[in-house]
Amino acid sequence: MTAAAIEVRGLTRRYRGAAALDDVTLDIRENAITGLLGRNGAGKTTLMSLITAQDRPSSGSISVGGREPFEHADVLARMCFVRDNQRYPDDYKLRHVIRAASFSYPGWSQATADRLIAQFRLPTKPIVKKFSRGQLSALGIVLGLASRAPVTFFDEPYLGLDATARHVFYDELLRDYAEHPRTIILSTHLIDEMDRLLERVVVLDRGRVIRDADVDELRGSAAQLAGRAADIEAFARGRRILSHRALGGLATVIVEGRLDAEERAEAARLGLELSPVSLQELVAAYGLADGDAAALGGSGTEGGAETIDARQERSLS
Numbered sequence: 455m456t457a458a459a460i461e462v463r464g465l466t467r468r469y470r471g472a473a474a475l476d477d478v479t480l481d482i483r484e485n486a487i488t489g490l491l492g493r494n495g496a497g498k499t500t501l502m503s504l505i506t507a508q509d510r511p512s513s514g515s516i517s518v519g520g521r522e523p524f525e526h527a528d529v530l531a532r533m534c535f536v537r538d539n540q541r542y543p544d545d546y547k548l549r550h551v552i553r554a555a556s557f558s559y560p561g562w563s564q565a566t567a568d569r570l571i572a573q574f575r576l577p578t579k580p581i582v583k584k585f586s587r588g589q590l591s592a593l594g595i596v597l598g599l600a601s602r603a604p605v606t607f608f609d610e611p612y613l614g615l616d617a618t619a620r621h622v623f624y625d626e627l628l629r630d631y632a633e634h635p636r637t638i639i640l641s642t643h644l645i646d647e648m649d650r651l652l653e654r655v656v657v658l659d660r661g662r663v664i665r666d667a668d669v670d671e672l673r674g675s676a677a678q679l680a681g682r683a684a685d686i687e688a689f690a691r692g693r694r695i696l697s698h699r700a701l702g703g704l705a706t707v708i709v710e711g712r713l714d715a716e717e718r719a720e721a722a723r724l725g726l727e728l729s730p731v732s733l734q735e736l737v738a739a740y741g742l743a744d745g746d747a748a749a750l751g752g753s754g755t756e757g758g759a760e761t762i763d764a765r766q767e768r769s770l771s
């Protein structure tokens with residue numbers, strides 16, 4: 455059994471009657487990097503805000519390291535939440551923010567902070583209020599990594615960062631995590647760019663967890679095939695289709711499950727092109743994209759997927 459750093463049970467958060475989180479039960483693995491994925495409004499920020507006690511649930515419970523975080527300073531001191539709309543006192547310059555953070559986090563690494571400030575080229579003279587969007591994100595990343603908090607949340611930490619700065623973040627995150635393993639949860643829409651960082655993914659949709667898996671397990675859980683539409687239909691018949699796109703006489707499908715040698719041979723015989731599925735494509739295929747997979751939703755199958763047979767039956771009715 456792998457230990458859970460965070461245990462969430464039946465967590466619901468309603469805003470004026472609408473559920474931003476709806477009865478979420480989830481374990482977040484200790485000392486792993488977990489990606490929190492899902493479309494806009496799926497509930498990612500809400501979940502992180504509740505775990506870090508910046509908001510209160512309508513119902514349900516949260517435990518971090520076996521204890522309820524709300525009003526427990528020692529539990530809260532073990533967590534760092536880097537959010538995109540972090541505010542700082544009006545007159546604070548970089549050094550004031552860094553000094554305040556160094557007092558707040560027991561594991562603070564000044565060497566990490568100094569190195570990252572140099573790499574992100576953060577300015578020392580202006581007040582932080584005058585920082586650009588990207589500089590504010592970079593500052594959040596400095597605080598998140600230098601905090602060495604046992605549980606660290608990054609909520610879309612890349613907003614406004616240029617490509618070089620984003621790669622500084624990815625490399626430094628991996629480096630620091632390798633040297634100081636800890637529990638890191640990050641929400642992102644840049645799945646392709648960040649998938650090498652992630653060991654686990656939790657996919658939220660409309661306030662519910664629709665996927666909670668190891669990235670490797672998820673990657674191996676589907677295959678993509680392209681070829682003549684008729685051959686694709688023949689091959690995919692009876693299988694669970696996660697995504698289906700057709701253009702003229704050609705089609706591409708993502709089918710759930712690993713293909714065995716016989717199935718691969720069958721695909722080759724039909725002249726179908728078999729390719730791995732990226733994490734981004736998979737997450738989209740599991741009912742989160744605006745494309746076909748989402749349009750197929752509502753058939754009673756999880757995540758908007760269904761079989762070609764079911765689709766045909768539906769289109770005939």
Ligand SMILES: Nc1ncnc2c1ncn2[C@@H]1O[C@H](COP(=O)(O)OP(=O)(O)OP(=O)(O)O)[C@@H](O)[C@H]1O
Binds near residue numbers: 496
């Ligand atoms: N303070 C609030 N008052 C009312 N509704 C809220 C509040 N905070 C969040 N919501 C609603 O809860 C839902 C979930 O929002 P949340 O910010 O958690 O989504 P998200 O997955 O982080 O989205 P994004 O990817 O766009 O950042 C949304 O429908 C949002 O409008």
